[in-house]
Amino acid sequence: MMPTVDEGTEKIFSYCIHCAGLCGVIAHVKEGHLIKVEGDPDSLNNGGTLCPKGLSAKQEIYHPDRLKYPMKRSNPKADANPGWVRISWDEALDTIAAKMKEIRDRDGPEAFVFQKGSTGGSSGTEWYRFFHRLSALYGSPNHGGTGHICCYSRSCPGLPTHLGGKGQHPAIDYARTNLIFLVGYNILHTHPPLARKILDAKQRGAKLIVVDPVLSPTAAKADTWLALRPGTDLALFLAMHHVIIRERLYDSEFLASWSNAPFLVRDDNGLFLREGKAYVVWDSDAERPHPADPWLPPEVKPALTGSMSVNGTRCRPAWQLFFEMVDKCSPEWAQEITSIPAEDIRMVARLFATTKPASTDWYNGLHRSSNGFYTAVALALLSVVTGNWDVPGGLSFESDLMFKDVKGSQFLPEGWVQKSLVAAAGFKAREYNREYVGPMNLVADAILTDKPYPIKGMLALASGVATSNPNSKKMIDALRKLEFLAVGDIWETPAMVAADIILPCATHWESEFVNYNAPYLMYRRPIVQPQHEAWPDIKIVFELARRLGYEKEFWNGDIKTAFNEMLQPLNVTVDGLAASSRGIRYLPPEPHYGKYAAKDKKTGKPNGVATPTGRLEIYSETLKTLGYEPLPYWQEPEPGPVSTPELFEKFPLILSSGFKPMHWLHGQLRAIPWLRECDEEPRVWINRRSARGLGIRDGDVVMVETPKRDGTLQGSVRLKAHLTESVQPQVIYIPYGWWQGCSSLDIKDSGYLDGSANINNLYDDSFTDPVSGTIGMVSYPCRIRKE
Ligand code: SF4
Numbered sequence: 033m034m035p036t037v038d039e040g041t042e043k044i045f046s047y048c049i050h051c052a053g054l055c056g057v058i059a060h061v062k063e064g065h066l067i068k069v070e071g072d073p074d075s076l077n078n079g080g081t082l083c084p085k086g087l088s089a090k091q092e093i094y095h096p097d098r099l100k101y102p103m104k105r106s107n108p109k110a111d112a113n114p115g116w117v118r119i120s121w122d123e124a125l126d127t128i129a130a131k132m133k134e135i136r137d138r139d140g141p142e143a144f145v146f147q148k149g150s151t152g153g154s155s156g157t158e159w160y161r162f163f164h165r166l167s168a169l170y171g172s173p174n175h176g177g178t179g180h181i182c183c184y185s186r187s188c189p190g191l192p193t194h195l196g197g198k199g200q201h202p203a204i205d206y207a208r209t210n211l212i213f214l215v216g217y218n219i220l221h222t223h224p225p226l227a228r229k230i231l232d233a234k235q236r237g238a239k240l241i242v243v244d245p246v247l248s249p250t251a252a253k254a255d256t257w258l259a260l261r262p263g264t265d266l267a268l269f270l271a272m273h274h275v276i277i278r279e280r281l282y283d284s285e286f287l288a289s290w291s292n293a294p295f296l297v298r299d300d301n302g303l304f305l306r307e308g309k310a311y312v313v314w315d316s317d318a319e320r321p322h323p324a325d326p327w328l329p330p331e332v333k334p335a336l337t338g339s340m341s342v343n344g345t346r347c348r349p350a351w352q353l354f355f356e357m358v359d360k361c362s363p364e365w366a367q368e369i370t371s372i373p374a375e376d377i378r379m380v381a382r383l384f385a386t387t388k389p390a391s392t393d394w395y396n397g398l399h400r401s402s403n404g405f406y407t408a409v410a411l412a413l414l415s416v417v418t419g420n421w422d423v424p425g426g427l428s429f430e431s432d433l434m435f436k437d438v439k440g441s442q443f444l445p446e447g448w449v450q451k452s453l454v455a456a457a458g459f460k461a462r463e464y465n466r467e468y469v470g471p472m473n474l475v476a477d478a479i480l481t482d483k484p485y486p487i488k489g490m491l492a493l494a495s496g497v498a499t500s501n502p503n504s505k506k507m508i509d510a511l512r513k514l515e516f517l518a519v520g521d522i523w524e525t526p527a528m529v530a531a532d533i534i535l536p537c538a539t540h541w542e543s544e545f546v547n548y549n550a551p552y553l554m555y556r557r558p559i560v561q562p563q564h565e566a567w568p569d570i571k572i573v574f575e576l577a578r579r580l581g582y583e584k585e586f587w588n589g590d591i592k593t594a595f596n597e598m599l600q601p602l603n604v605t606v607d608g609l610a611a612s613s614r615g616i617r618y619l620p621p622e623p624h625y626g627k628y629a630a631k632d633k634k635t636g637k638p639n640g641v642a643t644p645t646g647r648l649e650i651y652s653e654t655l656k657t658l659g660y661e662p663l664p665y666w667q668e669p670e671p672g673p674v675s676t677p678e679l680f681e682k683f684p685l686i687l688s689s690g691f692k693p694m695h696w697l698h699g700q701l702r703a704i705p706w707l708r709e710c711d712e713e714p715r716v717w718i719n720r721r722s723a724r725g726l727g728i729r730d731g732d733v734v735m736v737e738t739p740k741r742d743g744t745l746q747g748s749v750r751l752k753a754h755l756t757e758s759v760q761p762q763v764i765y766i767p768y769g770w771w772q773g774c775s776s777l778d779i780k781d782s783g784y785l786d787g788s789a790n791i792n793n794l795y796d797d798s799f800t801d802p803v804s805g806t807i808g809m810v811s812y813p814c815r816i817r818k819e
Contacts, residue, residue: 041067044559045614047549048086049157049540050697053077053225054549055086059541059559066090066541066560074614076550077225084695088706089541093560097703097775098522099536100564109512114529121567121575124518124533128491129579131516131532132170135489141171142451143488145475148177149495149698156494158545159570162586162594163493164468165440166573169582173444173452173468174487178500180471180806181400192465194409194649195416196641197429202412204391205623206230208425211239211383211390215265215411216397218248221694239387241380243268244397246717246765247758248691256380260370262688262763263401263669263811269410270666271366271374272381273358276417281385283419284336290628290640291416291648293351294334295324296342302656304645305347311645314340314349326646327637350651357663369668371760385418389425397690402801402808405461406664413664416648422625434548434620435598443585444468456484459805460658471805472501473797476510489516491576493569494537496699498527499771499784502795502807505747508785520572523703526771526784536566543568546595546606554615555595555606660803670799671741672811679739683813685722686763687738689791690810699769705776712779714789715754717765718816723755726816730755733819735787736766738794738812747793748786750819764816766791 044059056075060067069089073080102124107115135144146167148156156163167175191197204212206229220227227250234240234253242254245262260268276282287293294313296305305312310323313334321342322332336351363374363381370377384390392411401407412427420426449455454470455463462470479487490511497519501507504526511517511530519528520535528534542562546555562568570591577586587593595606602618609615628648630639640646644654656662668675673686692698695707702708716736718728728734732753740746751766759765770789773781784790799808 043613044557045072045552045554046541046556046559047075047077047547047554048082048089050085050701051083051223052157053083053223054547055082055225056549056552057082057086057089059089061559064560066093074551081224083224084707084710085697085701088701088704089539091704091706092539092701093541093563095703097524098563098566099524099534100566101536102565103534105532109530112529114531116534119533121565124535125572125575125579127533128518129576131489131518132491132576132580135516136170139486139488141445142174143486144170144172145174145176145487145490146170146172147175147472147475147490147492147495147497149493149497149500156569158540158543158547159568159573161437161439161598162570162573165438165443165585166577166580166582167468168440168443169577169585170580171445171448173448174470174475175468176472176475177469178472178495180473180804181500181502181809182396191408191412192642193461193652193654194643195412195421195429196643196648198642200429202393202427203430204393204427205389205425206233209233209238209389209391210425211241211387213241213243213380213384213390213392213414214250214254215243215392215394216399216690217393217395218244218250218397218691219393219395220248220250220253222395222692224694239383241383244691245688245760245763246691256376258372258376258380259760260372261760261811262686263403263672263808264370265398265401266403266407266410266664267361267366267369267666268372268377269407269414270358270361270664271363271377272384272414273354273410273417274361275363275378275381276385276414277355277358279382279385281382282417286419286421287351287417287650288334288336291650292326292645293336293354293650294349295326295645295651296321296340296347297350297353297651299339299346299348302662304653305342305345312342312347314338314347326640354650354663357665361666369666369674384414388420389423390418390420391415391425391427393427397810399806400690400809401669401806401811402799403667403669404801404806405803406661406667410664413650416650421648422627424625426625428623428625428627434601435546436600438594438598440585441468453478453484454805457805459803461655461660461803462805464654464658471800471807472497472507473503473800473807474805476501476503476507476797479510479513480506488514490514491518491520492527493520493572494522495519496521496525496527498525498530499790499792500699500769501797502792502809503746503797504784504790504793506797520569522566523772535572536564537572538562538566538568542566543570544591545570546599546609548618548620549615551617551619552615553602553604553609553618555609557610655803669808669811671808671813673813676741676813679743679813682743683737683739683815684762685814685816687736687794687812687814688759688763688765688810689768692767692769696767696769699771702770702772703774703776705774708774708777708779712777714751714767714770716751716816717754717756717759719759719761719763720755720757722761722764723753726818728753728755728816728818734816735819736764736794736814736816738796738814740796741798746796749789749791749794750787751789764814768792
């Protein structure tokens with residue numbers, strides 16, 4: 033069916049991917065030109081609404097400052113002016129492919145890094161699969177993303193290790209939950225379609241508790257706002273466990289049946305006691321050990337607490353160890369660390385444990401911490417210990433996207449894990465999960481030191497690699513040292529100063545893909561053709577694959593055939609979807625819960641979860657074996673007032689960042705005038721009392737400075753002050769993602785190094801979570817002075 037036509041204007045049904053909301057969009061196009069966009073009232077995601085980002089599509093597409101054609105540098109790398117010269121796509125891609133081959137043949141595929149930006153909100157959310165496929169075929173284990181500064185601790189490796197799953201994000205059943213415990217997640221602005229579900233839940237009586245150091249728009253909607261010291265969420269969660277255990281508010285039946293809480297752990301080595309291959313529990317009725325395979329006959333009542341001797345080996349159930357660990361973490365102890373009153377911690381713990389069903393959710397505000405791994409685990413375990421895991425209204429893993437996986441990890445060469453920078457840096461949990469999306473600070477270190485091996489080249493797409501990563505100075509120095517750098521984006525970004533080739537990329541509005549925009553499975557055709565000579569990233573990837581000799585593995589260069597392979601599990605084709613302007617109406621099966629209890633048809637035993645023990649893991653023997661703590665335990669993040677007091681002597685304030693208003697997509701879109709008018713410049717939020725003490729008034733220009741690990745100056749930013757009661761006296765808040773100007777409003781780029789507005793210039797990236805590699809950015813020492 034052809035698109036509907038109204039007075040010469042074609043209506044094209046599409047969707048926005050500037051956040052995970054996937055709002056349905058109706059684009060009004062006349063003679064190939066976009067007139068306007070509006071929300072699709074039939075979309076189950078947005079019901080006709082669009083946020084400012086979606087509504088600004090027209091200004092994004094037709095922005096005069098977009099990159100227009102491929103270019104190569106004509107000046108040496110040391111020259112501040114690259115001397116860009118326009119070239120053809122053929123020359124650009126031939127050059128990139130030739131350098132990739134040269135580096136692979138001379139230095140090995142690991143010497144070339146594939147780098148992409150956030151998969152939430154950029155077009156990368158769709159084509160990243162094919163970028164992975166390209167790097168897998170090329171053979172490089174070094175595929176850098178943004179997980180180390182984004183949602184890594186939410187998806188991996190902690191949650192797969194403890195709860196099974198394959199890196200999916202746990203999801204809330206908003207329609208049925210009666211309590212939402214939201215941590216570091218300004219969902220009202222960053223994911224409006226989900227925020228609507230929260231507000232609906234509130235309207236029918238569900239409680240909303242928000243944990244955030246800043247009074248974000250979401251925190252302002254909460255029934256209870258817990259304003260904690262940044263970086264101390266883990267202490268709060270451990271204290272909540274303490275209350276739940278001390279007051280026996282946990283679900284002992286669920287824990288005994290579906291978690292490894294009853295498995296006996298040997299005192300002598302911290303590993304599970306085994307009888308043959310089976311784990312062992314203590315049968316409290318019979319007062320003797322009993323094997324668990326990992327399931328138990330109904331007559332066995334496993335003990336969760338105590339200390340027992342089995343054939344001369346002293347053991348304790350995993351739950352006993354968890355209990356002993358959190359028993360030290362009283363609300364009074366946590367009050368000292370978090371600055372949340374102990375009574376509030378008790379109240380929230382009781383409310384969470386006694387409201388059924390209850391759910392937790394968290395995002396970036398929790399992630400950028402050097403204790404992020406155990407923080408995420410401790411939070412997720414709140415759902416397990418209270419029996420709120422994988423129940424209606426609780427927390428569960430989202431059912432996997434129904435598309436076939438085309439990332440092509442089967443093409444990776446043998447030994448790729450060990451060759452990766454992640455493995456060489458000693459991140460064993462990541463190695464264990466065979467991950468090939470690594471923190472970019474490891475890449476910068478390897479480029480600058482040639483250790484563990486030289487990195488010679490990089491292809492970065494949609495990434496803002498210089499400004500989106502902490503320690504921008506170091507990243508730029510590293511990029512400049514590369515033998516070859518190709519960068520593709522919609523705009524000229526700071527990283528391009530070090531590039532050899534730059535590629536103009538199309539917006540997602542000008543690109544095609546297949547996706548589920550509820551209630552439609554949709555082939556999203558471009559609403560307008562790419563402007564100037566821009567290409568969709570997916571086309572760049574396919575054309576590079578052809579030049580590198582992977583044509584066969586890339587469906588002979590036919591993108592639609594690739595989409596058809598993705599669609600196979602759904603028994604539809606691109607042509608079938610494209611036959612209707614909206615696509616095909618499709619409602620996924622109702623989620624089913626208690627998946628762990630579903631029985632295997634052959635054995636008749638429960639399927640359990642995809643962890644080493646087959647049960648939800650309170651105690652991780654895997655972590656123990658890898659040399660980490662098997663239980664979440666309190667550790668002050670580095671840097672922090674307690675872990676690095678010497679830094680806080682000279683830099684006494686705590687720098688917080690994270691929550692962002694709804695018109696920004698990380699570091700993107702600042703050039704769009706409709707959006708920029710809403711938020712012209714970033715400001716540093718300072719508590720009124722602290723500001724008075726420093727002689728700072730609202731609107732004053734201030735300099736914020738931070739230290740490196742050794743106490744010398746890391747960097748500075750220059751911003752106007754915003755005096756507020758929304759942050760604590762010891763905390764200042766600076767929004768992230770600022771460097772780009774807006775020519776239509778005559779606002780110049782603000783730079784990205786000292787004296788700029790780029791907060792990533794303020795972080796020493798050597799403060800990392802020892803398990804996950806996440807960079808510590810949430811409680812950074814700083815000082816502030818009036819200019
Ligand atoms: S960015 Fe805005 S319009 Fe786009 S999907 Fe998200 S909420 Fe919807």
